Structure formats: C-alpha cells, structure tokens
Amino acid sequence: MGRNKSRLVVLSGAGISAESGLGTFRDKGGLWDQYDINEVATPEAWERNPELVLDFYNKRRELVIKAEPNPAHLALAELEKHYDVNIVTQNIDDLHERAGSKNILHLHGEILKAQCSYDPTEVIDINGAHLKLGDLSSNGYQLRPHVVWFGEPVPLMFDAEKIVSEADIFVVVGTSLNVYPAANLLYTCKKFCKKYIVDLNELSNVKFNNLTQFQGKATERVPELVDELIKNPIIPTTL
Ligand code: APR
Numbered sequence: 001m002g003r004n005k006s007r008l009v010v011l012s013g014a015g016i017s018a019e020s021g022l023g024t025f026r027d028k029g030g031l032w033d034q035y036d037i038n039e040v041a042t043p044e045a046w047e048r049n050p051e052l053v054l055d056f057y058n059k060r061r062e063l064v065i066k067a068e069p070n071p072a073h074l075a076l077a078e079l080e081k082h083y084d085v086n087i088v089t090q091n092i093d094d095l096h097e098r099a100g101s102k103n104i105l106h107l108h109g110e111i112l113k114a115q116c117s118y119d120p121t122e123v124i125d126i127n128g129a130h131l132k133l134g135d136l137s138s139n140g141y142q143l144r145p146h147v148v149w150f151g152e153p154v155p156l157m158f159d160a161e162k163i164v165s166e167a168d169i170f171v172v173v174g175t176s177l178n179v180y181p182a183a184n185l186l187y188t189c190k191k192f193c194k195k196y197i198v199d200l201n202e203l204s205n206v207k208f209n210n211l212t213q214f215q216g217k218a219t220e221r222v223p224e225l226v227d228e229l230i231k232n233p234i235i236p237t238t239l
Contacts, residue, residue, distance in 0.1 A: 003236040008083035008229070009167035010076055011185050013090045015174020015199060019219045020067040020095055022060075026176050042150050046117070050142065051133055057145040058130040061111050064093045065128040072173065072198075072222035073099035082230050083169070088160045090175060090182050092147055105156055105163065107182050113146035120155075157181050164188040169234055171225065173198045174218050177206065194234060198222050 014024035024030045039045050040056035077100035079085050087096050087104045092111040096104050116122035116137030123146050124137075135143045148154055160182075164170060170189040177183040186206065189195065195211040197203055198221045202213065214221040 003084070005082070005084045006168040006234050006236045007166055008079060008085050008169040008171065009164050009189070010085065010087045010171045010173060011090075011164070011175060011182070012076075012087065012096070012173045013175025013177075015176075016072050016089075016218045016222070017067065017070075017091055017093055017095050018174065019072070019217060020070045020093075022063055022067050022093055022095075024174075026178060037150055041147075043152060046144060046149070050144075053145070054131050054133065057111060057147065060092075061128060061130070064095075064111055067093065067095060069095040069099035070219050072218035073101070075223040075226040076171075076173075077101045079226055079229065082233060086163045086167075088163060088185065090179065105160055107148070107154055107156055107160055109145070109147035111145060111147060114143040115146040117142045117144045154181055160185060161188050165190065167193050168236055169194045169196070169229070171196045171198070173222060175199075177203065196225055198225060 014022070018024050025032045035056060040053050046053050073095045076085070076087065076096070080102060085101065085103060087101050089096055089104060089106055090108050092106065092109050094110065094112055112125065112127050113123050114126045114131055116139065118141035119137070119139065122137050131143055131145065133142065137143055164185045165188050167189050170193050172186065177186065192210065195208055196214060197206060197211065198214045198218055200217060202215050214225050
C-alpha cells in the first residue's frame with residue numbers, strides 16, 4: 001500500500017524569522033557582528049562569564065516572545081494538509097510552533113527552555129522568563145539556556161539525518177549553510193529528491209541536480225513555493 005502523501009522536509013535557518021524581526025547571524029549587522037561568539041555562545045564562555053551568556057539569551061528570548069510568525073512560517077504549516085511535513089530548524093525560536101507546524105525538530109535547541117548545566121537531558125520550559133545565576137535544576141545545578149553552543153555535540157543530528165534521508169522533497173529556507181553538521185543535511189537527501197532553496201541571496205556555492213532556487217524574501221517566496229507545491233502535487237516515490 002503506497003503512501004498517499006509525499007514526505008516533505010524543511011531545513012530552516014535564521015532567514016525565515018528575519019521578517020518577524022529576529023536578527024540573523026551572518027548578514028550585515030547580524031548577531032555575530034554585534035557579539036563575539038566566543039563571549040556568548042561557547043561552553044568556555046559559560047565557564048568564564050555565565051552572567052554575560054545568560055544576559056545574551058535573556059535579551060534574545062524577550063525578542064522571540066514579542067515576535068510573531070510570518071507568512072513563510074504560516075505557509076509551511078499550510079503544507080501539512082497536502083504533504084507529510086517535517087520541519088528541521090536551526091532556529092531556537094518557537095515561530096514554527098506558533099504558526100501551527102506539528103513535526104518540528106530543533107537542531108540547535110530552544111530558547112524558551114532551560115537545561116541543567118550538569119545533566120543536559122534535564123530540560124524544563126521557562127517560556128519568557130529570564131534565567132539568572134542561582135536558578136537551579138532539580139538536582140541543584142545552575143540552569144543554562146537549552147541551546148547547542150559552538151563546539152558542543154548536536155544531539156538530534158542523527159534523527160535529522162534519518163528524516164532528511166527519507167524525504168521526497170527537501171526545502172531549505174533562510175540559511176547560509178555555513179554551520180556544520182547542519183549544512184551536511186543537504187547531502188543527506190536521496191539523489192532524486194526534489195530540492196528547493198529559498199534565500200535572499202543566490203546561494204552560488206550550492207550545485208545540485210534537481211535543485212530549484214527561489215531567490216528573495218521568505219515571506220514572499222515561501223508562500224509562492226507552497227502554492228506551486230499545492231497546485232502541482234508531487235506524488236510519493238514508491239522506492
Ligand atoms: N528571506 C530569506 N532569506 C533571508 C532573509 C529573508 N528575509 N534574510 C536573510 N536571509 C538569508 C541570508 O541570505 C542567509 O543565507 O538567511 C540566511 C541567514 O544565514 P545565517 O545568519 O548564517 O543564519 P543560519 O544559517 O540560520 O545560521 C546557522 O549558526 O550561529 C549559528 O546556531 C546558529 O542556528 C544558527 C546557525
């Protein structure tokens with residue numbers, strides 16, 4: 001009995017949330033122009049100055065709470081009526097959730113959650129609260145942002161690879177594909193998987209068969225791509 005819906009996997013990055021007012025990392029004036037990664041987003045930074053790290057994520061958490069999903073997030077949620085959709089996001093915001101997408105995997109963590117600084121499997125919801133020194137986990141260790149820092153393992157990478165390896169359609173939205181292992185996902189999908197890339201810039205470093213680029217703003221081009229995928233449904237591959 002064949003599947004009745006094609007498997008569509010989305011890999012999203014900061015560019016999908018840019019028009020919701022959340023800064024990207026590597027665009028001009030982006031977060032990594034404003035902050036030194038080594039001061040706020042590494043385990044060494046946490047050891048050296050936890051308050052600076054907590055403050056960096058408290059500020060970003062406030063912005064996430066104030067932000068709203070945009071037409072790109074909403075269009076991807078709409079796709080679930082027509083395709084078996086999985087969202088693999090590098091973003092730590094909850095805009096895909098608030099747009100109504102159901103199957104979301106956060107490769108780099110979730111800013112509205114905290115984890116025990118000793119036992120990373122102990123994760124709690126903090127929603128919009130500020131994390132402060134002295135906020136402790138149930139076993140008495142300092143709580144830290146539930147975010148994957150540079151140099152740390154990406155615990156959900158295997159799950160993400162499995163999801164992408166089964167995709168019939170792979171849609172990449174708003175990521176510079178600069179950060180590994182996440183960027184490797186582009187090489188994980190099946191050869192005949194239909195690939196789409198939505199980005200403000202022409203991603204020239206990406207040469208693939210079966211790849212269509214939708215250059216432009218996510219809020220304009222993602223709804224266009226979704227309309228096309230709904231009007232001309234891609235049938236599941238039987239392989
Ligand atoms: N519409 C579409 N694409 C956009 C828009 C927009 N409005 N604005 C920016 N972009 C694109 C940029 O052209 C770029 O390709 O989004 C991408 C943003 O790239 P980065 O800032 O590098 O963000 P991202 O790829 O998500 O970074 C990956 O790096 O710092 C770490 O953990 C962090 O998850 C993050 C990871």
